[in-house]
Amino acid sequence: MKRFYKTVSVEPAAGGFEVRLDNRPIRSPAKAPLVFSSAALAGGVAGEWEAQGEQIDANSMPLMQLSSTAVDLIPAKRPDIVAAVSAYAETDLLCYRAEHPQELVERQHRAWQPLLDWATLRFDAPLQVCAGLMPRPQPPEALRALRSAVDSHDDWMLSALQTATGACGSLVVALALLDGRLSAVEAFEVSQLDENYQIEQWGEDPEAARRRAGLRAEIDSCRRFADLLRG
Numbered sequence: 001m002k003r004f005y006k007t008v009s010v011e012p013a014a015g016g017f018e019v020r021l022d023n024r025p026i027r028s029p030a031k032a033p034l035v036f037s038s039a040a041l042a043g044g045v046a047g048e049w050e051a052q053g054e055q056i057d058a059n060s061m062p063l064m065q066l067s068s069t070a071v072d073l074i075p076a077k078r079p080d081i082v083a084a085v086s087a088y089a090e091t092d093l094l095c096y097r098a099e100h101p102q103e104l105v106e107r108q109h110r111a112w113q114p115l116l117d118w119a120t121l122r123f124d125a126p127l128q129v130c131a132g133l134m135p136r137p138q139p140p141e142a143l144r145a146l147r148s149a150v151d152s153h154d155d156w157m158l159s160a161l162q163t164a165t166g167a168c169g170s171l172v173v174a175l176a177l178l179d180g181r182l183s184a185v186e187a188f189e190v191s192q193l194d195e196n197y198q199i200e201q202w203g204e205d206p207e208a209a210r211r212r213a214g215l216r217a218e219i220d221s222c223r224r225f226a227d228l229l230r231g
Contacts, residue, residue, distance in 0.1 A: 001056050008050040010042045017042040021049060030072040037156070041067070041228040062221035063228070070159040078155065085162050086147035088171035091135055092127060093191065099131045104197050111190050118181055119172045123149045127172070146171060153178075156229055164222040167191075167215045177223055184223040188216045 005021035016037045018025045026034055026049070036042035041063065048061040058065065074081060094112040098104045113129075120126040125145040130136040150171070153161055157178065164174035168191040177187040189196065192212065204212075 003052050003054055003056055005049075008046050010039065010046050019046045019049065028068040028071045030068075032071045034067055034071060036067070038229050038231045040231045041225070044224070044228045062217070063225055066159045066163065066221065066225045067156070069162075070156040074155040074158055074162075078158070081158065081162055082147065082151050085158075085165050085171065086143070086150045088165050088169075088174075089125075089127065089143055089146040090138055092138075092172055093168070093170040094172050095127050095129050095136070095138070096133060097129055097131050098194075104194070107193060107197065111193055115172050115176055115181070115190065118176060119146070122179070122181075123175075125149070146175075149175060157226060160222040160225045160229075163218055167218040167222070174222075177219065178226045184216075184220040187223070188219050191215075191219075 005024075007020075007022055009020045009023070010017055011020055013025070013035050016035045017039050018033075018035055019042055020026070026045075028034055034045075036045070044063045045061075045067060048064050051060070094116055097108050097112075116127055116129070123145045125142040127138055127142055128136060150158070150161065161174055161178055164177050164187075165171050168174050168177070168187055170191055173182065173187050173191050176182040177184065182190065192215070195208075195212065199208075
């Protein structure tokens with residue numbers, strides 16, 4: 001739709017801060033009030049609205065999208081979302097290692113094993129590693145611990161965790177990203193390790209490049225959202 005406002009501002013509101021367009025508070029797509037607990041996140045969302053040209057492009061507003069998800073979707077479907085995000089631990093990317101070539105085997109171990117060790121210490125969730133692609137059952141206690149870690153996030157942070165987990169293909173990487181253990185660049189590189197190796201060998205086609213650029217942007221937006229949410 002066309003841009004319908006001239007001014008964008010952040011103002012105090014009951015429970016936090018709100019973004020106003022021509023002094024009218026913005027709402028989610030479901031028309032729910034958007035009250036930000038963090039002035040920094042409100043400022044980030046305001047910046048996205050301010051940056052719009054004559055036409056409003058929702059795809060250029062990831063902070064607004066994550067905020068809307070936190071208000072419209074997470075509260076209504078929280079148990080299902082927690083279950084879906086937690087399920088990634090059952091077949092986490094970091095647990096499935098190549099058998100060859102040796103260079104890839106070594107890269108995976110150097111990049112992925114420290115994150116699994118971190119998850120063991122951080123969440124008491126020791127996940128098992130296997131070679132090849134055949135699924136291997138994970139220890140039930142580790143899965144319960146990671147589900148508890150997912151459920152410990154409030155609706156706003158869960159919105160970012162859900163998106164980051166899908167973009168990374170790994171719950172452990174997404175948790176490390178939002179916990180500050182990994183930067184957005186590091187999370188992208190770790191989650192794309194296999195793809196990066198294949199690109200080195202065979203090159204990259206334009207469609208794959210576009211897909212990877214989209215994943216990189218999602219991961220970056222999730223980390224920025226989490227940082228702003230924490231203020």
